[in-house]
Amino acid sequence: MPGDYTIVKRDEMKILKKIDIYIIKKFLGTYFFAIALILAITVMFDINEKLDSFLKAPLSATIFDYFFNFLPYFANLFSPLFTFIAVIFFTSKLADNSEVIAMLSSGISFKRLFVPYMVSAAIIAALNLYLSCYVIPPANVTRIEYMNTYVKNKRVDYASNIQLQVEPGVIAYISRYDNSNKTGYRFSLEKFDKKVLQSRLTAQTIHYDSAYHWRVNNYVIRNFNGMREELIKGSTLDTIVPIEPSDFLISQNDSEVMTTPELRRYIIRQKERGVANIKNFEIEYERRFAMAAAAFILTAIGMSLSSRKVKGGMGINIGIGLLLSFSYILFSTVTSTFAVSGATSPMLAMWIPNIIYTVIAIVLYKKAPK
Numbered sequence: 001m002p003g004d005y006t007i008v009k010r011d012e013m014k015i016l017k018k019i020d021i022y023i024i025k026k027f028l029g030t031y032f033f034a035i036a037l038i039l040a041i042t043v044m045f046d047i048n049e050k051l052d053s054f055l056k057a058p059l060s061a062t063i064f065d066y067f068f069n070f071l072p073y074f075a076n077l078f079s080p081l082f083t084f085i086a087v088i089f090f091t092s093k094l095a096d097n098s099e100v101i102a103m104l105s106s107g108i109s110f111k112r113l114f115v116p117y118m119v120s121a122a123i124i125a126a127l128n129l130y131l132s133c134y135v136i137p138p139a140n141v142t143r144i145e146y147m148n149t150y151v152k153n154k155r156v157d158y159a160s161n162i163q164l165q166v167e168p169g170v171i172a173y174i175s176r177y178d179n180s181n182k183t184g185y186r187f188s189l190e191k192f193d194k195k196v197l198q199s200r201l202t203a204q205t206i207h208y209d210s211a212y213h214w215r216v217n218n219y220v221i222r223n224f225n226g227m228r229e230e231l232i233k234g235s236t237l238d239t240i241v242p243i244e245p246s247d248f249l250i251s252q253n254d255s256e257v258m259t260t261p262e263l264r265r266y267i268i269r270q271k272e273r274g275v276a277n278i279k280n281f282e283i284e285y286e287r288r289f290a291m292a293a294a295a296f297i298l299t300a301i302g303m304s305l306s307s308r309k310v311k312g313g314m315g316i317n318i319g320i321g322l323l324l325s326f327s328y329i330l331f332s333t334v335t336s337t338f339a340v341s342g343a344t345s346p347m348l349a350m351w352i353p354n355i356i357y358t359v360i361a362i363v364l365y366k367k368a369p370k
Contacts (some may be wrong), residue, residue, distance in 0.1 A: 019103060023116035024123075026094075031086035031124060035075050038082065042074055043067065050151055057150040065146045069139035076131045080294045083124055084325040087117065087302030100307050110368060114303065121299040129292040133260035140256045155179075156251040164273040166243050169193060174206065179245055182208040187216060189241065199223045203237075214241045243273075250277055255284035282346035283339050290332075290350040297357050298325065304364035328353055 047054065054062050094100050103113055148155050157179040166172050166189075175186035187206040191198045203216035216237045223230040246254070247270065258266060263285050270278045305320060331353045339349035 019108070019113075020116040020119070023113075024120050026090045027086060027117065027120040028123065030090045031082060031120075034082040034086050034089075035078065038078055039071055039075060043070075046070070053151040057146070061146060061150070065142050069143035072131055072139060073136055073143065076128055076136055076291075079124065079128050080291055080298055081325045081329060083121070083295050084298040084302050084328075085322065087299050088306045088320075091303055091306040095307055110307075113307075114300075114365075117299050117303045118296065121295045125292040125295040128295065129288065132288040132291065137257050137259045137262075140253070144253050144257060154251060154253065156249045159248050162248045164243065164248065164275055166241060166273065172241060172243060174248075177245065177248070179249055182245070184208075197224055208245055212240050212242050212244065214239055247273070247275070252280070255281045260285065260288060279340050279342075279346060283336050283350060286347050286350035287332075287336075290354055293354055294328070294357075297354055297361050298328065300361040300365055301357065304361065304368040307368055328357055331356070 057066075091100070100113075104110065144154075158177065159174075160176045162172075162174040162177060162184075164172060169192045171190045171192070173186075173188045173190075174184040177184040184206040185204070187201075187203045189201040191200075200222045201216070202220050204218040205216070207215045207217070209215060216239060217235065219234055219237050221230075221232040223232070255263065258281075263281060267278055267281050267285060270281070301324060305324075332350070335344075335349045335352045338344040338352075339346040344352075
């Protein structure tokens with residue numbers, strides 16, 4: 001009867017919704033529990049390693065400036081690993097209790113059973129992407145400032161032989177820059193028109209004020225007009241030069257304190273200026289998106305591996321899961337060095353692990369229903 005068929009379909013939809021909610025709750029619950037557990041362990045190790053520094057710093061600064069910003073940073077860092085472990089752990093438990101067999105026996109296809117896993121992966125990926133793009137970078141500013149003040153100072157306050165294109169046809173050079181007093185030494189600014197030198201400003205020192213505002217001292221300006229030359233000398237000149245100390249004082253952690261839009265603008269601007277040492281910034285930019293995509297890939301691998309009941313119980317699945325997840329993280333670290341050395345582009349370097357593990361996920365997914 002048509003009415004009976006409609007009722008049956010409605011009941012099936014209700015059952016599917018309950019199963020979806022059940023799996024999503026199990027997935028996300030296991031994921032957040034695993035993250036909380038590893039963060040607790042990490043905090044204990046971190047306290048043990050930096051105890052002397054923590055004792056010197058104010059307690060409020062240690063708690064609010066360091067640990068409050070330390071926790072989301074490491075939670076996001078460990079997210080791919082514990083996405084995989086969460087899938088392996090709770091799916092192996094479902095399989096061990098014959099719940100997966102019961103779901104498939106009731107008429108639910110393996111493909112349909114895959115849906116709540118992907119929904120959970122999408123939630124984790126969206127959370128990770130939002131944290132890494134907009135939340136963690138501002139938090140890293142405070143955390144890194146605490147580290148530089150109380151643990152180990154990694155600020156870059158000096159640079160030498162700085163040369164960059166501040167705008168098309170305008171080249172700036174600073175022999176040495178000291179950020180402690182915002183002063184550069186032996187400065188020159190050359191303007192070209194189709195490779196022909198139009199003017200050249202040289203100064204003994206240049207002092208940075210704010211927002212592209214610089215003051216040059218003991219300067220000489222040479223303006224060239226064909227064979228004629230105009231010479232202008234002076235003691236002090238306030239000028240606008242579209243560069244800032246952050247454009248050439250680049251430290252290892254600078255890429256971690258920029259939101260993704262800021263990071264993209266910085267990379268484009270530095271490329272236009274001919275700055276070479278921006279590989280870490282490009283790697284960080286690509287890493288944020290690659291890590292978010294990893295949630296889907298590792299979830300697919302984990303679900304395909306652990307949905308079958310095995311004699312050894314969930315221990316074998318967890319062991320395989322740990323091996324694969326650690327290999328993924330190790331592979332990501334290795335391929336990032338390819339970009340630093342110039343062997344590959346930063347985009348390719350960060351997406352190579354995802355491409356390879358996507359192939360593994362597809363193979364395992366096709367084998368799993370059999």
